[in-house]
Amino acid sequence: MPVLSQRSQAFQPQPMFEILAAAQDLEAQGHPVLHLEIGDTKGFTNPHIVSTLQELSQNPSLGYIASGGMPEIRGAFARQYTQEKGVTFGADNVVVAPANALISEYLGVACDPGDAVLLPDPGFPTYFLAARYNGLRIVTYPLDPETGWNPDPAQVERLIAQEPGIRAMIVNSPSNPLGTVMDPERLDALLDIAERNGLHCLFDETYKNLVFAGDLEPLPHRPSTTYLYSLSKDAAAPGLRVGCAVSQDTGLIAKLVDYSSLFFSCGPGLMQQVAATYLSRPDALAFAHEIRTETSSRVALVEKILGDVDGLSYIRPSATFFVFLNISCTGLDSRAFAYELLRERHVCVCPGDSFGQQGEGHVRVTLTGDRQELEEGVRRLADFVRARS
Template sequence: MKPLNEVIAACPPSGIRRFFDIAAEMDDVISLGVGEPDFVTPWRIREAGIYALEHGYTTYTSNAGLPRLRELICADLAERYDARYSPATECLITTGVSEGLDLALRVLLNPGDEVIIPEPCYVAYEPCVAFAGGVPVRVPTSWEDGFAISAEVVAAAITPRTKAVLIGSPANPTGAVQPREALEALVRLAQEHDLYLISDEIYDRLTYTGAHTCLGALPGARERTVLLGGFSKAQAMTGWRVGWICAPEAVAELCVRVHQYTMLCAPHISQLAAVEALSAAEDDVTEMVADYDRRRRVFVKGLREIGLECPEPGGAFYAFPSIRSSGLDSETFAERLLKEQSVAVVPGSVFGPSGEGHIRCSYATALPLLEEALERMGRFLRSL
């Protein structure tokens, strides 16, 4: 048989999924590994989906998505962050942020173009760059600096092949929220070297210690920035698969072109549910964010009390404690914690070299389970 695609064949399976597969075969496991809200989608959003199904909204929409949804997304960005995009020509509804990332990379990159990715980072970033024909280039961040992106470190990685910088803020896996000054420095660097910026802002509403900075709203950023967002996290709509891209018209137009041939459109019912989410579910989002914040404070305090240093996560729903005091590498720590105490976490090494010495713990689970997980983790540490 002729060989299959070499780039895809060389891509390793997700390091997160391996631990989920082990945990699925065990009893009484507390999972702190899933990056998914434990809330059910708020009722008013589900009801909108039910109404749409009952009334036969089961057809395709336009390739770019429902005009009303695009209008609401652009109005929300303008009101919340003063980031201004045309719903008609600069906004596209995608099948989740994952598709949005894929579209952006395919449109921006030519074969061999380099994309700088500060790490630790979401596990899909590097494979998606490679799948689009690009070359991912890692640059480190450190927990001592709050995982802030250094423009100087990024600058040192720029070559004549560099095309873009890909970031996520608030970040998965660290929970770091990039300081405005760090993003402003990154924009200046992008202007100097004529680079695109791809900003994954799916966790923008989940911030606790300071305001979120929308990259597309910064001076000089708009014409070179592709914003990615969606409804999975703050609105607890992971399974509905609705995301969006906002970008300059030339970029958005080509994203729609790829989208119309590969996905055609995001699900009609899901788009109508997203309209309801933006129109009427703000109180639900506020309540869920407040609950995450309570869990965050309890969980981080608990981690520190059992002897794990933990930077305060400013956003998302992840804690990224250091496990260096255990004497174990992150993969061994996660494997033994799962087998000996039935607590599933993700080794930091799967998110890049800077993640070694850490584990990712999602606190998007019920508070009693978080407290039980802390007890088990404490027992594990005492046994070492």
């Protein structure tokens, strides 16, 4: 067979799908598995999305649409961000595509191969995978559990001074995998650092509507910041594959549109019709409130089960639907813990090293599946830890 390119070696799957495949192999052998690894929202059914999909499927849009997204959905996101950020955004400030794809597209547009990008550690795996795919050097800024998983802005300044090749930075709050909200002063400082140093800054706020403890403080908008958002989480609709990037830099948005045109021509029109119709509802964000309420209850359930497990620790999440557990008391690294838990207890969680070096010694538990399965899965995890501590 012909030899594959060297560049193809940079193509790596998201690590949560690797352990999911191992779980599915077990299931194929007749062993039911409790899934706590993927940030899917199958435990939350959005009736408005379902009814809109049913209605529009009677006369669906199945033809090609604009590469940047239907005007209706671009306009809906522009109005949302105009209201939130206090500056005017139009449809030409928005590109619509799966948020996961937009991360790679953004780095490909903002940076040249050989440039460096600043990424949070722990951070969402696609940040690292997309940087490698685009031939970028990765410089990480650590998030410190001693400060509630917050960054040190002064350290970020030093990293930029030490590495003149840094062209872009990704900031994420609320955090996947940590479930925490960055301290507003530190978040504001990071966005300001990017602006002052002439860096492209992608602010991933996918979980902005899923803060269940406290409120997000509004921050000043900065022209260098591009916002990333998705309907996958707070609308419980990952199957729509509708996300957006929003920026005042219309040249950057135009290039992201070109990128989408090259790789997949355009998004599915029916899914964007559903999303635009959903966002036009005056109560579009009401379902996010239901998710927040239920997630807060599930966090309390997890706390109750894990409360008497010696050595197991975590910072209580205030957003998203993840708990990032410190399992170092077991003496296992994160990958060994996850795969042994899967083999022995048939519970699937995501290894913490999937999210960067700072994630070693941790696993991410997702709270979005069936509530009874979550309870049983966390009980099995607790027993597994007790047996090794």
